[in-house]
Each structure stands twice: as structure tokens, then as C-alpha cells.
Amino acid sequence: MIAFLRQRTRTQLLGFSVIAVMTLPMYADPPADRSKGDVVEKGTKAVVKNTAGAPGQPAPITPADMTKTVRIERGPASIVRNTGPAPANTTMVPVTADNPTVKAGEVNWHKSFAEACAAAKKSGKPVLLFHMMGQLDKQFC
Amino acid sequence: MINLNFEPVWEMVRPVPIVTIDFGNGNVIKRTLHGNIATYVCTADGNVLDVLPGLYQPAVYQKRLQDLQSLFRYVYDAKYYSGGWKLASLLPARAKEFHVRQAEALKANQPQLVLAQVPVDGAKLRVETVKLLAADKVPASARSTQPVAVRVSGVKAEEIAGWRELAEDTQINESVRRLQIHTKLAEVGMVKPDAIVKWLYKEVLHADLDDPYLGLGDVLFKNYPFAEEDAGR
Numbered sequence: 001m002i003a004f005l006r007q008r009t010r011t012q013l014l015g016f017s018v019i020a021v022m023t024l025p026m027y028a029d030p031p032a033d034r035s036k037g038d039v040v041e042k043g044t045k046a047v048v049k050n051t052a053g054a055p056g057q058p059a060p061i062t063p064a065d066m067t068k069t070v071r072i073e074r075g076p077a078s079i080v081r082n083t084g085p086a087p088a089n090t091t092m093v094p095v096t097a098d099n100p101t102v103k104a105g106e107v108n109w110h111k112s113f114a115e116a117c118a119a120a121k122k123s124g125k126p127v128l129l130f131h132m133m134g135q136l137d138k139q140f141c
Numbered sequence: 142m143i144n145l146n147f148e149p150v151w152e153m154v155r156p157v158p159i160v161t162i163d164f165g166n167g168n169v170i171k172r173t174l175h176g177n178i179a180t181y182v183c184t185a186d187g188n189v190l191d192v193l194p195g196l197y198q199p200a201v202y203q204k205r206l207q208d209l210q211s212l213f214r215y216v217y218d219a220k221y222y223s224g225g226w227k228l229a230s231l232l233p234a235r236a237k238e239f240h241v242r243q244a245e246a247l248k249a250n251q252p253q254l255v256l257a258q259v260p261v262d263g264a265k266l267r268v269e270t271v272k273l274l275a276a277d278k279v280p281a282s283a284r285s286t287q288p289v290a291v292r293v294s295g296v297k298a299e300e301i302a303g304w305r306e307l308a309e310d311t312q313i314n315e316s317v318r319r320l321q322i323h324t325k326l327a328e329v330g331m332v333k334p335d336a337i338v339k340w341l342y343k344e345v346l347h348a349d350l351d352d353p354y355l356g357l358g359d360v361l362f363k364n365y366p367f368a369e370e371d372a373g374r
Contacts, residue, residue: 099159107143109151113187113334116150120185126213128147128206129181129334133173133348134157140173141157 104137142203146210147182154338155350175355177346181334182209188331190216190236194318194345198304198311211256212239215271233331239273240327247320252276318345 110116116127134141143149157176163169180193180202191212193205216235246254256271257279322345325337343349349356362368 104151107149109149111150113150113152116148117183117185117187120148120183123148125146125148126190126210127181127183127185127187128143128149128209129183130149130151130178131154131181131334131338132151132157132178133153133155133176135153136151140159140171141176 099138099140101137102139109136142206146206154342158355175348175357177342177348179338179341179346180206180209182213183334184213184232184331187333189326189334189337190331191240191326192322192337192341193314194322194341195314196307196310197314198307201311201315208256211258211271214258215239215256215273236331237327240323242273244320244323244327246275247316247323253315253319255279321345 110119113127113129116129119125120127130136132141158174159171160174161169161171177195179195182190182192184190191209193202193209197205216232216239242254246252253276254273255276257274259272259280322341325340326332329337339350343351343356347356352358354361
């Protein structure tokens with residue numbers, strides 16, 4: 001009899017344990033909060049961790065602040081550096097720039113004089129031949 | 142305007158000289174030197190009808206492009222009153238007549254003649270033809286060829302139009318250089334661009350294409366004190 005009662009008690013305890021484990025997520029924090037903590041606030045935590053200096057000392061330069069100078073301000077800084085006083089009708093270019101290809105205006109140019117003449121025979125229009133030194137589709141021409 | 146009225150093509154006659162001055166500390170200026178252009182209008186056979194030499198003010202250039210189109214119509218519209226002449230033989234004669242009369246006007250310090258689109262006399266329908274007239278003889282009924290507003294990307298048109306050097310160059314183009322071109326084309330007749338390109342650059346635009354220094358050698362080397370040293374290296 002006693003053995004039977006012990007066996008039943010074990011079975012009941014095991015059942016309660018199973019039920020408790022299965023219903024545990026219902027009473028735990030909702031997944032949304034976990035996402036907030038793990039995903040949304042992760043960056044903020046990293047920022048706080050990286051910007052907090054030692055007590056009584058200024059915060060050191062951190063990757064977060066470096067982003068501002070390295071990424072955002074790099075362009076303007078280089079522009080200011082390269083746009084010192086220059087004579088009129090000149091172009092400031094980086095030392096390494098050669099003669100970059102640019103769009104040759106809004107005109108629909110034919111590829112050759114022969115091609116333009118062939119098109120003129122079909123369209124009845126005159127050929128406009130633009131002779132130049134340099135290349136129209138280069139920055140310096 | 143160019144896309145609408147022409148079959149356009151550009152060609153390089155030679156590389157343009159590029160001057161680079163390195164002031165140090167990353168300060169470099171780069172610009173072209175002594176470059177120049179010429180705008181030809183040609184028939185579909187590739188023969189030159191006329192040439193605009195050098196750079197023009199935008200409004201004047203646009204007006205001259207309209208005139209080039211009118212010239213094309215002028216030589217081809219000759220069939221309206223040719224009395225049965227063959228067009229092939231008429232074209233060179235019409236072109237020559239145009240250049241001879243323009244050269245005469247410019248030599249006499251007169252304004253260039255105007256190619257005006259006027260109604261054909263006696264036509265039942267309104268048919269227009271192009272006539273070569275003195276500027277003060279253009280009838281009021283002639284279609285206006287006033288230039289339209291000029292737009293230049295990135296730069297205000299007034300700034301370019303007011304560029305003094307460009308205005309002076311335009312004036313020389315319209316007088317001295319156009320006279321040279323009319324005289325030449327009246328002499329040689331209808332030729333391919335290749336036949337006159339070297340003459341045009343050397344004699345009209347003062348840039349000798351056969352000279353590696355474009356005719357600037359004397360200016361560049363005459364007073365250069367280290368020429369012998371450089372030659373010995």
C-alpha cells in the first residue's frame with residue numbers, strides 16, 4: 001500500500017513538473033521585449049560602453065565619434081583642401097586624375113563621319129561635323 | 142536644335158595640349174592650351190558647304206547654325222527655279238555663288254548677306270524658298286530666324302555671353318576668319334573636310350596641326366635659358 005502511494009506521488013510530481021515546464025513561457029517575458037533588449041538596444045549598449053570614460057576623465061575618442069570624422073566629414077574636408085584660391089578658367093583636380101571620360105553634351109552624336117553621311121542620306125538633313133582638338137567626351141578637351 | 146536639324150558627328154583632329162602645374166601640397170591646376178574647334182556643315186556626300194571657325198558666343202553660334210541649315214536649303218531649293226538644270230551640277234555653282242557674294246560683302250566691310258526664307262512668287266500654295274539677300278533687303282514677310290534663349294548647363298548663359306575674350310573671338314570669327322573661309326571655298330568649290338582641315342587650322346585658327354608645338358615653339362623655347370642643357374641630356 002505504501003509502495004503504491006509512493007508510486008502515485010512520484011507520478012503526480014512528475015506530471016506537475018511537466019505541466020510547469022510546458023506553461024513556463026506563458027509567465028516569462030514576451031519575445032518582443034527580448035528582441036528589444038537583444039536587437040534594438042544592442043547598438044545603444046555598445047555606444048554607452050564605448051563612450052563611457054573613466055570617472056573624472058574625458059571620454060576617449062571612440063569608434064562612434066570617429067564615424068563622424070572619417071565618413072561624414074571626409075568629403076567636405078577634402079573639398080575645402082582642394083579648393084584654395086585658383087585663377088579663373090582653371091579646374092582643380094586631384095593629382096592622380098588623368099583625363100576622365102565625361103558625357104559629350106546632350107547631342108546624339110554619330111560614331112563616325114561616314115555614319116553621319118549615311119544617316120543624312122536617309123533623313124535629308126545636312127551633316128554637322130564638329131572638328132576639335134582633344135576629345136569631346138573627355139574632361140579636358 | 143542640333144539633334145532636330147542635323148546629323149551631328151564630332152572628330153578629333155589631334156590631341157589638345159594639356160598644361161598641369163603642381164604647386165605642391167596637393168594643389169594642382171590643369172587646363173587645356175591653344176585648343177580650337179571648327180563646325181562644318183556638309184552634304185550627305187560629305188562635301189563641305191560652309192565652316193564656322195573657332196569658338197562663338199552661344200547666341201551667335203545658334204544663329205549661325207540656323208544659317209547653316211538655311212544654306213543647305215538654299216543650295217538644294219535651287220530646283221524650284223533652276224529651269225531644268227540638273228541638281229548635281231547646280232549644287233557646286235550655288236555654293237560657289239554664296240561664298241563669292243559673302244566674301245565680296247565682307248571685303249567691303251558690309252554685313253554678311255542673309256539667307257531669308259521667303260514665299261515663292263506665283264505659287265498657289267504657300268511655298269517657301271531660301272534667297273540670299275542683303276540684310277536691309279529682307280522682306281518683312283520672311284520667316285524670322287531670331288535665336289532662341291540660350292541655356293548652358295551649370296553656368297549662367299549671361300556669364301558666358303558676357304565673357305569679353307569670347308566676344309572678341311566671335312567678332313574676329315565673323316569678320317576676318319569668315320572672309321578667309323568664304324574666299325577659300327569659293328576658290329576650291331565643294332571639297333571633303335579632310336582637304337581643308339590643315340589649311341583651316343594653320344591659316345585661319347593659327348594652330349599648325351603638322352607642328353608638334355602647334356606653332357608655339359618660338360614662344361616656348363626662344364628665351365628659355367636651359368635649352369642647350371636639356372638638349373644634351
